[in-house]
Amino acid sequence: MTAGKRILGAAVGALLMSSVSAYAETIKVGIIGPFSGPFALQGKNFQAGVEAYMALNGKSVKGHDIEVIYRDLPAANPAQSRALAQELVVKEKVQYLGGVYFTPDAMAITPLLAQANTPLVIFNAATSAIMNTSPLVVRTSFTTAQTTHPLGKIAFDEGVKKAITVVSDYGPGVDAENAFKKAFEAAGGQVTESIRMPMNTTDFSPIMQRVRDSGATGLFTFLPSGPPTLGFVKAFNETGLKQAGIKFYAPGDLTQESDLPALGAAAEGLKTSFHYAVSHDSPENKKFVEAATKAIGGADQLSFPSVGAYDGMHVIYKMIEATDGKQDAKKAVDAVKGLSWTSPRGPVRIEADTRHITQNIYLREVAKGADGKYINKEIQTFADQKDPGMPTQ
Amino acid sequence: MSDLFRVENLSKSFGGLAVSREISLSMGAGERLALIGPNGAGKTTFVNLVTGQIKPSAGRVVLNGEDVTGLGAVRRVRKGLVRTFQVTRLFSELTPEEHVTLTLLQREGKASRIFSRFRGNSAVADEAHDILGALGLHEVARRKVGQIAYGQQRLLEIAIALALKPKVLLLDEPAAGVPSADTPRIEQALERLPPSLAVLMIEHDMDLVFRFAKRVVVLAAGEIIFEGLPSEVAADPKVREAYLGNYANARSVA
């Protein structure tokens, strides 16, 4: 027993020494994201956000050089996620972890954080529950409930009394369904039917037939960004639901900017709510878009994960500033609690209690921009939105 | 009935085409019977029907007084109705010894045991050794079947069948494809088959048939057209027609 303890002590000692010796050396940041595979575009946006931030704010903090290490996690795979995080922490000696696109991947990393003495800054994974699993997690993206919530009132105010919800049958889809239902019913509307469709659905016309038959005047939907959104929006138009005047509401995942060229005219007029539009009009965003476009290599590939990554890097820089290069996860996280700044998406703040980002949610409409390309045009702002899925204690 | 094995009115048709028509024959213990007939007469179909590889449209197969028509191929083997194949069906990666050992273990009901070693049973090993030795296969007993001569493979087919301790053995052209230099070995093996065993042999080689069989049945177009002594067969007009006449004609009887 005592021998075991002594070994443990030696191990801790070795760890402490290694973190001391890291002082004033290069500080490594490990970013895990889907850089290949079906979600490669989202991963590329992570990278663009990170590189944009470093291009605009320098590659060092207080004299500490920052080195970013990317690790590819093509699809949700907690075992691989854990293995990558472990390698980054133990082998590459990163002091900060960032990225993570999918919820289960984040769930696999959080149990490691305390031992690793490493904070995790989530650039995307959007389930409320992640924040409860470790006090060393900070999130700079959004939750599905957060971006969805305002739509309930918007829909009701636009005269929709009966709505139908259609979501992809997985965690975020169910979150979105619940959030909309709650907000819409609180506003006085009624959700007449809730459809959950399998993730791999490719032909949506039968779903549209259901929507038509339901007699609802508003359609709320949530689909993961990518190929299905294209089919869904096309089916909405082709089956004549648009012409029939059924109102369409969705969180902005559905009209993410990188999908807009493909959606084309079919998406025109669609109203979505989200925390960020590439077209957001502010000097901060102008600078960001310019840098990020350069990093990603094409304006039409840029979309929301990049801003999550950009702000995530901001948080990590602030953490480094506060700890001055020493590996101290708790101090780092404490330093950014309550931190507020002006992000490309608008004013944001890290809540001290939830460590989740509080931000504006915008109602946007797909419209032609000045250069003839489709954009998400912001038409209404809901300021200072917290995550409604998170009970604040 | 004293018959060990009996087939009654066995018929099979695929679609409208009758390939076996009301075949009946019976065999006693120790009998040596040859089944001959021109190509396409339905000999192999008959073996398949008898051993249960295919289901008959009508008729019965009776073994030891028991109707086995409703039983599957495996159960019939376990009752003692065993066959060899016209084209050898052996496991090219396994050795003759492994073939026979596996068969013996199966017969003893030990073949699907997990917690025992394949070679762990000395009684089985001895018996396998004896069987292979009796057929002159001991020298190649531990070589992969894919590497031994075809004649030896044919002998192995017989060895496997014997390992099952059959009551009735159906040999589907045991000498087919064997170089003529090697046929004596096969013949020798056939002569040494256990005396109490009823053997039905399908064969093209008439010399072999005449030396082996005490009784001959001729099948043509799925029908028995002759049954009698080997010495009578050549003189029978129906048989002559079936072999020598326009056999397309004989087929179109159907």
Next chain:
Amino acid sequence: MQMTAQAGTVSAAPRAKRLWWRDVVGIALIAACGAAGYWLFPDNLALLTRIVAVALLVLSIDLIVGYCGVATLGQAALFGAGAYAAGIACVNGVTEPMTLIAIGAVAGAVAGLVMGAIMLRAHGLAQLVLSIAIVQLFHEAANKASAYTGGSDGLAGLMVSPLFGIFEFDLWGKTAYLMGLALLLLVFIALKFVVASPFGMLCRGIKQDPLRIRAMGAFVFPVLLKMFVISGAVAGMGGALAAISTQVVGLDSVSFELSANALVMLVLGGLGTLYGALIGTVIFMGFEHMVSAINPFHWMTMVGALLIAVVIAAPGGLSSLFERFSASRGGKA
């Protein structure tokens, strides 16, 4: 006589003995490689543990594909059954790691029984499609039963108690790896006995010619079903190991993608030797890890090129290279 080819007796007695020695050496080699992994890559133990878990899955596929000739693209159903069973048990208070592995094995075996009973009704391509359909149904079921499985968010919060009450499952992953390695070795040795048993020989026979096996008086279906159960237990243990070491169970563990990847690893390594399964898993996952770390964006081309190169250079899988090598050496001697 030409039939009595000579030299037949040369290899007779020593052959069995040599095979026996070969297995002892092989197993020692695996243990040595495992230990070497532990000393050489002490910072990558989580990856190594993941490889061990997947190796169990690939071994289980080898039992079915390599030894019975039943093609499957749905083996992750059994892996996932083990993972979720262990995960759900753990969340509900059964935290002893060895018990969890046992639970995984049982769940995998039961899933194997179900899967085998369905798949063995068909042959060839149809069988392959049944396996796909089954794994998709399992996946769908796991997604639907989110109250128990966490659905697409994953089943999180597995608090596994220390192994033997002493060794923690921690960040460095030493416990998980060493336990996984020991498990893999035990399973491998057990499987070597299984495939060398009469039952294993029967399976090999069925793979080559089921009709012949029937003519030997042996039933085919129950034998294959039994192998499915064994295979399920092995896959289930792999799943449980993954669950224990990751502390999260995701839907990916019952996915078609995992099944297909594992089959690719097996074919890459070579079928029907058990060694091939391990070689394929280590090479595929090691290579993937390496190239994806070098270029996280475009590594897939490299993996594709590896597969094509293997088909061209060693159509029988990588393990066939070793056999060819030892054969050519034996020829010279």
Next chain:
Amino acid sequence: MQTILSIAIDALAFGMVLFIICIGLSLTMGLMRVVNLAHGAFAMIAGYIASYAARDLGLGYAVAIFLAIIGTIIISIPLERFLYRRIYGSPELTQVLMTIGITFCVIGITNYFFGPTLKTIPLPQALSQPVDVGFRTIAAHRLFVIACGAVVAGGLWYLIERTSFGIKLRATVDNAAMSDALGVRTQVVYAISFAIAIGLAALGGVVGAEFLPIEPYYALRYMVTFLVVVSVGGAGSIPGAVIACLLLGFIDTTGRYLMPEFGNFFFYAAVILIVCLFPRGFLGRAQ
């Protein structure tokens, strides 16, 4: 009634897309005995070519389809010559390894050159507007797809049953050695069949892009669907493939209408049932 008709026409269109893409795979698997898991990759390549031609070069839809088919076949020639010829007659699993390898490479390369975004193939005005067919409006494009499917089915049937090439093909499939002896140049027959299969994949990839959008992961995303459809129909059988596509299209579409939350259950349970009832597929050839 109106609902039933409406579902039926959706099912028909979806089934036809599956048919056009899958029939090529059915031919390679049934006639050439090659499990070509890279089939979807060829459909995807065609989609990229068509997208490039129509969107970036501004060429017409028909020209884009034509270029896509020709281009894809040209790309497939060296692949056939240097890679596929090595696996004719190999065990299925070796073929799986090779063709998955090819798929990975194709995905990696397209991702590198074209990026991971969705690519669309702009439709001509005539095909992009909704058409009123009495009981509902339907996209003209869907009617076009249905027509394409019918033409492909008829054309293939004619080619295989009524032309001398068809006779050679069937003979080669039945017994390659015998056909060789009879003077059929089986290598040529294989090469042409392969080209036809790839051409059909290309056509399906382009006209089906409205259903299955073009992106790098296309090649893997729909692999399972294609494989299932071919097996249910029976590899190598045109009528079998038609029945399978229409039936599975119908089951999928109705399932998703009646109980979308269990759409996948419905689909795969049906697949299990069908495979158990017809172990060789609807009209598969006996092995």
